[in-house]
Amino acid sequence: KAGVTQTPRYLIKTRGQQVTLSCSPISGHRSVSWYQQTPGQGLQFLFEYFSETQRNKGNFPGRFSGRQFSNSRSEMNVSTLELGDSALYLCASSLSAGLSENIQYFGAGTRLSVL
């Protein structure tokens, strides 16, 4: 079956703009998590959604937000972009949010460049 799909793969924006990234989880998966990957900070957790509810949030400013739809697809939004937001944004899906046997499957990511 299809894996985690992230769109678009690449984005170029300018400072001050906003951006929306999309993630379609593996069919049947209800939990979606987002991570930011940068050379300096590595992989950092942004937030997790399950059944359209944000269950957990990492240490990022309020400019970073997300949501999940009834079909489990998720979007994340970054407003008032800064140069430091340039990163690879990875989405991961898993069956649910509460099982110890859960495995997170990652998409290929969206590469965001802020100019």
Place this chain on the structure above:
Amino acid sequence: GDSVTQMEGPVTLSEEAFLTINCTYTATGYPSLFWYVQYPGEGLQLLLKATKADDKGSNKGFEATYRKETTSFHLEKGSVQVSDSAVYFCALRMDSSGSARQLTFGSGTQLTVLP
């Protein structure tokens, strides 16, 4: 808070050499431990996992044993191939009821295997 410390890279080996990538963790409870691999231009792929002490995860010739006494989860492979060239991430996840489910990653180790 929880953290993962990973061997600094980059690591360069000749084909058929033995590989060890060190990983130690700090956690207040009993985490599940993971190794993920990232090939150029791609997202993360789960390589192997262990959910309790003394478990050994293995996949594609790679192995790692969950050592609670040394809080370690070192990745090993007896004979690396050029196709193993990638970035390897060690990660932990706390699975206690009600706690956050996000993965906490190490900084990653770049492995290059020369023919």
